[in-house]
Amino acid sequence: MRVTITVNGQRHEADDVWEGESLLYVLRERMGLSGSKNACEQGECGSCTVYLDGVTCCACLVAAGQADGRRVETVESLGSDDALHPVQQAFVDAGAVQCGFCTPGLVMAVDDLLRNDASPTELEIREAISGNLCRCTGYGRVVEAVRVAVRRRRDVVVDR
Numbered sequence: 001m002r003v004t005i006t007v008n009g010q011r012h013e014a015d016d017v018w019e020g021e022s023l024l025y026v027l028r029e030r031m032g033l034s035g036s037k038n039a040c041e042q043g044e045c046g047s048c049t050v051y052l053d054g055v056t057c058c059a060c061l062v063a064a065g066q067a068d069g070r071r072v073e074t075v076e077s078l079g080s081d082d083a084l085h086p087v088q089q090a091f092v093d094a095g096a097v098q099c100g101f102c103t104p105g106l107v108m109a110v111d112d113l114l115r116n117d118a119s120p121t122e123l124e125i126r127e128a129i130s131g132n133l134c135r136c137t138g139y140g141r142v143v144e145a146v147r148v149a150v151r152r153r154r155d156v157v158v159d160r
C-alpha cells in the first residue's frame with residue numbers, strides 16, 4: 001500500500017507499506033526521521049510520542065495506514081541542533097537529559113502540556129509526563145525543566 005503523510009509540513013509518500021507497519025517504523029526507517037525513539041513498541045514508554053493531527057500519540061501504536069492523508073509533527077519540527085526549542089533548552093539547562101533516550105518523547109509531552117496550559121501545577125506536570133518512562137533521571141530534573149520553561153516563557157511575556 002502507498003501511504004501519503006504530511007510530516008513536519010512536508011508531504012511524504014511511502015510505497016509498499018505492509019498493513020502491520022507502524023507510523024513509527026515509517027517515520028524512522030522510511031523517512032529518516034530518527035528523533036522519535038523506539039524503545040518498547042507497545043505504547044508503554046512514550047519515547048515515540050508525535051502529534052497526529054495536532055494530538056499527541058504513540059507512533060508505535062498507530063498503523064501507518066491510519067496516518068494516510070493526515071498531518072504528523074515529530075520532535076524534529078520543534079527545534080534543530082543550532083536552534084533548540086525552549087523546552088529542549090530547558091531540559092539541557094535543568095540537567096534533565098542523561099542517556100537522552102526518553103528525551104524526545106518527554107519534550108513532545110511537555111510541549112503539548114505548555115501549549116494548553118501556560119502555568120501548570122506540579123501535579124499537572126507529573127500527570128502530563130506520566131506516560132513517558134525515564135530510567136535515568138528519577139523525574140525530578142524533568143519536572144524542574146518544565147518549571148524552567150514556564151518561568152522563561154513568563155519572563156518573555158512580562159518583558160513585552
Ligand code: FES
Nearest residue numbers: 041043045046060
Ligand atoms: S516505543 Fe512507542 S510507547 Fe514505547
Ligand code: FES
Nearest residue numbers: 099102134135136
Ligand atoms: S534520560 Fe535516560 S531514560 Fe531518560
